[in-house]
Amino acid sequence: MARAPSLIPLSERVYYLPGSVNCAVVVGEGGQAVLIDTGQDKDHGRRLAQACEAQGVKPAAIANTHSHADHYGGNDYLTRSLGLPVYAPPFEAGIMQEPYLEPVYLFAGAKPPAEMLNKWLLAKPSPVDYLLAPGELELFGITITVLDTSGHAHRHYALQVDDVLLAADAVFGLGLLEKYPLPFGQDIGRQRASMTAVGTLGARVVVPGHGEPTEEVGGLVAANLAALDRAAEVVAAACTGVDSATVLKTTCDELGIAINDLPRYTLNLCTVQAYLSYLRETGRVSFELRDNRLCWQRV
Numbered sequence: 001m002a003r004a005p006s007l008i009p010l011s012e013r014v015y016y017l018p019g020s021v022n023c024a025v026v027v028g029e030g031g032q033a034v035l036i037d038t039g040q041d042k043d044h045g046r047r048l049a050q051a052c053e054a055q056g057v058k059p060a061a062i063a064n065t066h067s068h069a070d071h072y073g074g075n076d077y078l079t080r081s082l083g084l085p086v087y088a089p090p091f092e093a094g095i096m097q098e099p100y101l102e103p104v105y106l107f108a109g110a111k112p113p114a115e116m117l118n119k120w121l122l123a124k125p126s127p128v129d130y131l132l133a134p135g136e137l138e139l140f141g142i143t144i145t146v147l148d149t150s151g152h153a154h155r156h157y158a159l160q161v162d163d164v165l166l167a168a169d170a171v172f173g174l175g176l177l178e179k180y181p182l183p184f185g186q187d188i189g190r191q192r193a194s195m196t197a198v199g200t201l202g203a204r205v206v207v208p209g210h211g212e213p214t215e216e217v218g219g220l221v222a223a224n225l226a227a228l229d230r231a232a233e234v235v236a237a238a239c240t241g242v243d244s245a246t247v248l249k250t251t252c253d254e255l256g257i258a259i260n261d262l263p264r265y266t267l268n269l270c271t272v273q274a275y276l277s278y279l280r281e282t283g284r285v286s287f288e289l290r291d292n293r294l295c296w297q298r299v
C-alpha cells in the first residue's frame with residue numbers, strides 16, 4: 001500500500017502539503033483544520049484528506065485563495081465526501097461556482113474549443129458558503145488574517161496565520177520564475193503592488209502556490225518584481241505598431257517561451273493583454289484601430 005502523503009510543519013499549527021500546487025493545513029481547537037486551497041483535482045483533494053488523517057487532524061473548512069482551477073479542483077471531492085464549508089474571495093467565488101467561466105474568459109468570452117476543456121482550465125464546480133473579506137477571520141480558535149493580494153487573479157487573497165504567509169500565487173517560487181519568465185497575471189498594476197506588499201507583512205516564512213516555502217522573503221519578492229518589470233519592458237518594446245497577437249509572439253520569442261498548446265496560448269495572451277492594459281494605464285503604450293487591427297505603439 002502506498003504511504004500516506006505527509007504534511008510538513010511550518011509552525012506549531014500551520015502545515016503544508018507539497019505538490020504541483022502547495023496546499024496548507026491550519027490546525028485549530030480540537031484538531032479541527034482549515035484547508036487552504038485543495039489542488040488540481042479529486043486525486044489532489046484525496047491526498048490532502050489522507051495527509052490530514054495521517055497527521056490526526058480533522059478537515060473542518062476550506063478557504064480558497066482564488067479561482068484558478070489548480071487551486072480549487074479538489075473542492076468537489078472534499079465538499080462531497082466531508083461536507084466542508086467553503087470560504088472564497090468575492091468575484092472568484094462566482095467562477096468557482098461556474099467554472100466554465102475560466103475557459104470562456106480565456107477565449108475572449110466565446111465558446112472555447114474542446115482542447116480548453118481540461119482539468120488545467122476547468123475544475124468541477126465548487127459550492128461557496130462564505131465570502132472572504134480582507135481583515136481577520138476567526139475559525140476554530142485560529143485568527144486568520146485575510147490579505148487582498150489581487151493581480152495574479154482579479155480578487156486573489158493571501159492568508160496569514162501567526163508568522164506564516166500562505167501567499168498562493170501572489171508570488172511565485174524562484175524555480176517557477178526561471179521556467180516561466182512570463183508568469184500569469186490578470187491585473188499587473190495590482191499584481192506589482194501585491195508582490196511588494198508580501199515583503200512588508202513581517203512574515204517569517206512565505207509559502208508560494210508553486211515552489212518551495214522560503215524564509216528569504218526579501219529575495220523572493222525582489223525576484224518576483226524583477227520578473228514582472230522585465231516582462232513589462234519586453235512587452236513594451238514589442239509594441240511597434242503591431243497587434244496583440246504579434247506582441248505576444250515577439251514577447252515569447254524574446255523571453256525564450258515556446259507555446260505548444262491552445263490552453264497555454266490563451267493563458268499567455270491573457271497575460272500579455274494584462275501587461276498592455278497596465279502599460280497603457282501608466283502611459284507607456286498607446287493603441288489605435290488601423291485596418292481592422294488593434295495596434296499597440298510604445299510611447
Ligand SMILES: [Zn+2]
Pocket residue numbers: 066068071152153169
Ligand atoms: Zn493562479
